[in-house]
Amino acid sequence: MAAGAELFRRNGYTGTGLKQIVAQAGAPFGSLYHFFPRGKEQLGEEVIRSSGLMYLQLFDIHFGHTDDLVGGVEAAFAGAAETLRETDYADACPIATVALEVASTNEPLRKATADVFTAWIDAGTAVFARFGIGEEAARTLTISVVTSLEGAFILSRSLRTTEPLAVASATSVLAARAALATVS
């Protein structure tokens, strides 16, 4: 399934063939339907949900054990930029491409991406609330950060520059400072 996750992230859902996935995984074709009886859609849904859980951990890694909110934001964006550069602008958000593809075409998969984004927003809200920010402001800040990150991924992958990620980082720092200002 890791092979499917990588290909879906880079090439999208409709752009990735099942044969391509089993070839990369080094598995025989028949075994795919043994583990995923409902075929491509089931594989896609499980890839979306498991990738979402993996990225959920990044909130804890960057914000769970620090009292420096701004530093955490900057570190998160810097890490994303580094990954992007290392993978030749291929590995950004694991579900963004699929999310746009299925938003108007495949309701079960759209629901899966919505559940992932909702989980991210809830997790971010909880983590940011630790910094003394109110629930509502923490939720808004989370959506702002995720939104900036996702948008920056689009521009960065297309332009093959990390400039949009740097700008998004600065914008998110601005939003974080504004949220912190509501505390004191």
Place this chain on the structure above:
Amino acid sequence: MAAGAELFRRNGYTGTGLKQIVAQAGAPFGSLYHFFPRGKEQLGEEVIRSSGLMYLQLFDIHFGHTDDLVGGVEAAFAGAAETLRETDYADACPIATVALEVASTNEPLRKATADVFTAWIDAGTAVFARFGIGEEAARTLTISVVTSLEGAFILSRSLRTTEPLAVASATSVLAARAALATVS
């Protein structure tokens, strides 16, 4: 070609079949290769570039004839939210889905999306500079706004809520005020 633009925007590049396009356009299949001899890739490239030019006009519409930068930002995001709601969360950015799909798989199309984003950034930089913001700050603000808008489109289409667009609007207003503060 308008039919192709709509389907590419909603279903993506790999997710849209040529037969689907000619069916929606009410055109015979053969005529497609009369107008686009290089087939799907040529059609995709022309759709990307023409859609990009259409959206370029939005910068002028929202910021060309006003001295209220913040009001223009809010109007632009409000308009995007209204379109999204009216189309049942189908019509957002005309090239974002395709941009993510082709970023690592099709260099000519990736280049086309990069040219469009570059044109948007240049146009925004010029328009925002009119408000007295320095060149560098105007460019940063443009990237910040486009980035927030694109990211908000992803979350809004997936979650089927305009909340991310509202948050992105507020974030962009914050960025605009920060840019204006460098003037006075």
Place this chain on the structure above:
DNA sequence: GTCTATAATTCGATAGAC
């Protein structure tokens, strides 16, 4: 139970009739 071979369909592209 694992996997190969194949079915059924759809893809992008083209040849050839009018």
Place this chain on the structure above:
DNA sequence: GTCTATCGAATTATAGAC
């Protein structure tokens, strides 16, 4: 020159041999 009919090569999914 316009379009219909069809091509070969994909696609997803399954049947059936081992």
